[in-house]
Amino acid sequence: MKRRILYPGTPPVILGCATVGGRREKEGPFGALFDLTDKTDRFRKKTWETAEAEMQRLALCKALEKTGKSAMEIDALFAGDLINQCAASVFGLVNVPAPFFGIFGACSTLTEGLTLASLALENPGVSLTAVVTSSHNCSAERQFRSPLEYGGQRPPTSQWTVTGAGAYLLSGRAEEGCCARVTALLPGIAVDSGLTDSSNMGAAMAPAAADTFLSYFAESGERPEDYDLIVTGDLGAEGSSLFLEFLAENGCPNVKNHEDCGALIYDRKRADVHSGGSGCGCAGTMLANRYLPLLLRGEKRRILFAATGALMNAASVQQGLSIPGIAHLVRLESPENGKEKI
Amino acid sequence: MKRRILYPGTPPVILGCATVGGRREKEGPFGALFDLTDKTDRFRKKTWETAEAEMQRLALCKALEKTGKSAMEIDALFAGDLINQCAASVFGLVNVPAPFFGIFGACSTLTEGLTLASLALENPGVSLTAVVTSSHNCSAERQFRSPLEYGGQRPPTSQWTVTGAGAYLLSGRAEEGCCARVTALLPGIAVDSGLTDSSNMGAAMAPAAADTFLSYFAESGERPEDYDLIVTGDLGAEGSSLFLEFLAENGCPNVKNHEDCGALIYDRKRADVHSGGSGCGCAGTMLANRYLPLLLRGEKRRILFAATGALMNAASVQQGLSIPGIAHLVRLESPENGKEKI
Numbered sequence: 255m256k257r258r259i260l261y262p263g264t265p266p267v268i269l270g271c272a273t274v275g276g277r278r279e280k281e282g283p284f285g286a287l288f289d290l291t292d293k294t295d296r297f298r299k300k301t302w303e304t305a306e307a308e309m310q311r312l313a314l315c316k317a318l319e320k321t322g323k324s325a326m327e328i329d330a331l332f333a334g335d336l337i338n339q340c341a342a343s344v345f346g347l348v349n350v351p352a353p354f355f356g357i358f359g360a361c362s363t364l365t366e367g368l369t370l371a372s373l374a375l376e377n378p379g380v381s382l383t384a385v386v387t388s389s390h391n392c393s394a395e396r397q398f399r400s401p402l403e404y405g406g407q408r409p410p411t412s413q414w415t416v417t418g419a420g421a422y423l424l425s426g427r428a429e430e431g432c433c434a435r436v437t438a439l440l441p442g443i444a445v446d447s448g449l450t451d452s453s454n455m456g457a458a459m460a461p462a463a464a465d466t467f468l469s470y471f472a473e474s475g476e477r478p479e480d481y482d483l484i485v486t487g488d489l490g491a492e493g494s495s496l497f498l499e500f501l502a503e504n505g506c507p508n509v510k511n512h513e514d515c516g517a518l519i520y521d522r523k524r525a526d527v528h529s530g531g532s533g534c535g536c537a538g539t540m541l542a543n544r545y546l547p548l549l550l551r552g553e554k555r556r557i558l559f560a561a562t563g564a565l566m567n568a569a570s571v572q573q574g575l576s577i578p579g580i581a582h583l584v585r586l587e588s589p590e591n592g593k594e595k596i
Numbered sequence: 597m598k599r600r601i602l603y604p605g606t607p608p609v610i611l612g613c614a615t616v617g618g619r620r621e622k623e624g625p626f627g628a629l630f631d632l633t634d635k636t637d638r639f640r641k642k643t644w645e646t647a648e649a650e651m652q653r654l655a656l657c658k659a660l661e662k663t664g665k666s667a668m669e670i671d672a673l674f675a676g677d678l679i680n681q682c683a684a685s686v687f688g689l690v691n692v693p694a695p696f697f698g699i700f701g702a703c704s705t706l707t708e709g710l711t712l713a714s715l716a717l718e719n720p721g722v723s724l725t726a727v728v729t730s731s732h733n734c735s736a737e738r739q740f741r742s743p744l745e746y747g748g749q750r751p752p753t754s755q756w757t758v759t760g761a762g763a764y765l766l767s768g769r770a771e772e773g774c775c776a777r778v779t780a781l782l783p784g785i786a787v788d789s790g791l792t793d794s795s796n797m798g799a800a801m802a803p804a805a806a807d808t809f810l811s812y813f814a815e816s817g818e819r820p821e822d823y824d825l826i827v828t829g830d831l832g833a834e835g836s837s838l839f840l841e842f843l844a845e846n847g848c849p850n851v852k853n854h855e856d857c858g859a860l861i862y863d864r865k866r867a868d869v870h871s872g873g874s875g876c877g878c879a880g881t882m883l884a885n886r887y888l889p890l891l892l893r894g895e896k897r898r899i900l901f902a903a904t905g906a907l908m909n910a911a912s913v914q915q916g917l918s919i920p921g922i923a924h925l926v927r928l929e930s931p932e933n934g935k936e937k938i
Contacts, residue, residue: 257695258671258721258722259721260719260721260722261721262719263719263720301915303911303912303915304915304917329600330783334700336681337909337911338680338681338909338910338911339678339680339700339702339907339908339909339912340700340907341907341908341909341911341912344786344907344908344912344920345912345917345920347786348786348788348907348920349788350786351785352785353599353783353784353785354783354784354785354786354922355699355701355708355711355712355783356676356699356700356701356708356907357697357698357699357700358676358681358682358698358699358700359697359698360681366697366698369697370697370712370716373712373715373716373718373719373722374712374715376715376718376719377602377604377605377715377718378605379600379601379602379603380600380602380715397911441672441695441696441697442695442696443693443694443695443696444686444689444690444692444696446690446691565681565682565683565686565690565698566681566683566686567679567680567681567683568680569645569679569680569683569739570645570681570683570686570687573643573645573646575646575687578686578687578690580696
């Protein structure tokens with residue numbers, strides 16, 4: 255199977271970012287790093303769906319403010335979420351005067367967007383792109399499972415959909431103060447392992463994550479230890495252990511530098527989140543709250559980051575279809591990390 | 597507002613395409629041009645949703661067969677539909693061994709995909725891309741409105757969701773027998789006119805279509821009459837007349853060369869489709885069945901083609917939100933149409 259790592263002609267830079275989160279996210283270990291939070295999770299809106307849309311709007315506005323850019327400078331805006339027909343993105347960003355591309359990669363949406371935003375920058379007419387992604391625990395529960403009021407029990411393998419939104423601005427030209435460079439891309443292939451348990455998304459996504467990372471190492475000739483960190487989106491505790499097993503079975507044993515956004519975003523001893531966090535807002539906020547600061551401060555120099563998605567809808571689960579997974583990988587390097595690479 | 601027409605460095609070519617349709621589509625004026633049809637609309641599947649997924653698979657397989665390409669040669673596959681979480685694309689294409697990008701632009705998905713597939717080809721690692729899109733009347737009715745058995749009445753402004761799928765293969769290098777060149781792109785901006793009538797999608801989309809075409813003419817200095825055809829996706833009869841009014845009010849009166857896929861796909865005198873066809877499968881099949889053959893045979897040389905989408909979901913309509921529209925434009929030129937352009 256052909257897997258070609260894509261190297262942008264000139265590595266785009268992530269100029270800046272912003273994150274918005276809910277109560278439980280604020281209480282997590284990275285809670286202080288959100289730009290905006292609302293302990294009611296409602297963001298002054300009447301429905302969970304419009305609250306999620308508002309989080310996308312707030313995240314993008316804050317990212318623009320932090321970078322000194324205007325929405326009218328955005329040449330291509332990539333946005334997606336878990337809500338049917340990408341409605342959080344549509345209604346959150348409808349008044350942004352920028353070309354709008356709805357994308358869907360379930361919880362892999364962040365890196366699907368970063369990939370497309372990086373590729374678009376290769377056109378000389380495109381100089382600034384944006385990626386926005388979100389999830390909201392209450393809109394996701396209502397749509398995919400049961401209304402919150404139902405109070406259904408959740409098995410230990412289940413994950414907690416993050417109430418969060420992240421916005422990222424990318425430029426084709428290095429600028430002062432940028433967070434990171436995007437130096438390589440490996441878009442994911444959907445992997446169907448035949449799993450049907452919608453309470454164990456980590457297991458459904460782990461094979462896709464392993465496929466993407468193993469393909470990356472095979473194509474590049476590199477190894478996990480060549481990186482400061484290899485990061486997955488929201489495999490959770492369950493999916494992460496499967497992911498490491500798959501790597502070990504395929505020539506990458508004893509990986510010590512793996513982190514998973516879903517396993518880290520909450521204090522799992524205190525918060526009742528079972529296997530960890532999930533949703534587009536998980537990787538969507540953790541990249542900005544944890545990993546870009548590490549690169550910006552030079553504490554880490556090279557990170558492989560792959561958000562992971564479980565591809566399904568409520569009807570497909572009810573009709574007994576399996577849950578394919580997907581993982582899109584981006585290679586991120588600290589902004590000052592020499593120009594000899596690529 | 598910044599609207600920048602994007603010119604691909606080397607115009608990508610549409611190498612080939614294929615279409616799949618249902619009974620009513622086969623009975624329409626372009627029915628004989630479908631590569632595959634099934635008069636049961638079921639495509640040997642047990643559910644409407646899996647039937648739609650099968651249509652995507654069949655369309656891509658047929659397009660690959662017609663162009664002599666293999667799925668493993670595809671560097672980036674862009675696919676979308678109207679089903680929640682792009683499930684027709686996911687389950688139709690999950691076994692295609694190619695990097696998968698889910699996209700959502702409602703009925704504008706075809707040209708959103710052609711835009712991204714063209715931009716991706718600017719990366720030297722990408723040489724073949726694919727776009728697949730679909731809609732199915734029965735899966736759309738069940739999801740957005742009522743199950744077919746309910747037999748709800750439909751107002752005259754309503755449209756009929758096309759049961760159809762189209763697949764397109766694009767290459768960065770001109771090859772013998774290609775259908776058309778993609779010589780310019782103008783991605784759409786979401787336009788919210790405050791309309792809330794989900795039985796009149798044409799009116800919701802017409803302002804976005806007008807915005808995209810008027811921006812194109814303003815930026816390029818060209819006029820509608822500089823083209824052989826200006827084509828919209830699925831405004832239907834109602835939306836088309838509004839679209840032409842908007843053009844007339846903004847300096848483009850008496851446009852004689854406009855066609856709308858939705859207004860043409862059915863014989864509206866015979867078929868009970870009210871304002872015309874709609875859905876991702878409308879523009880998704882009409883580009884291949886009507887417009888690419890015109891370009892290939894040299895009967896038309898330059899076409900502006902914009903699929904149009906209404907951005908909403910069932911919950912947003914129930915919650916009283918408006919229905920924004922969007923239209924992504926691609927400029928298509930006949931394959932032999934001199935290299936002096938661009």
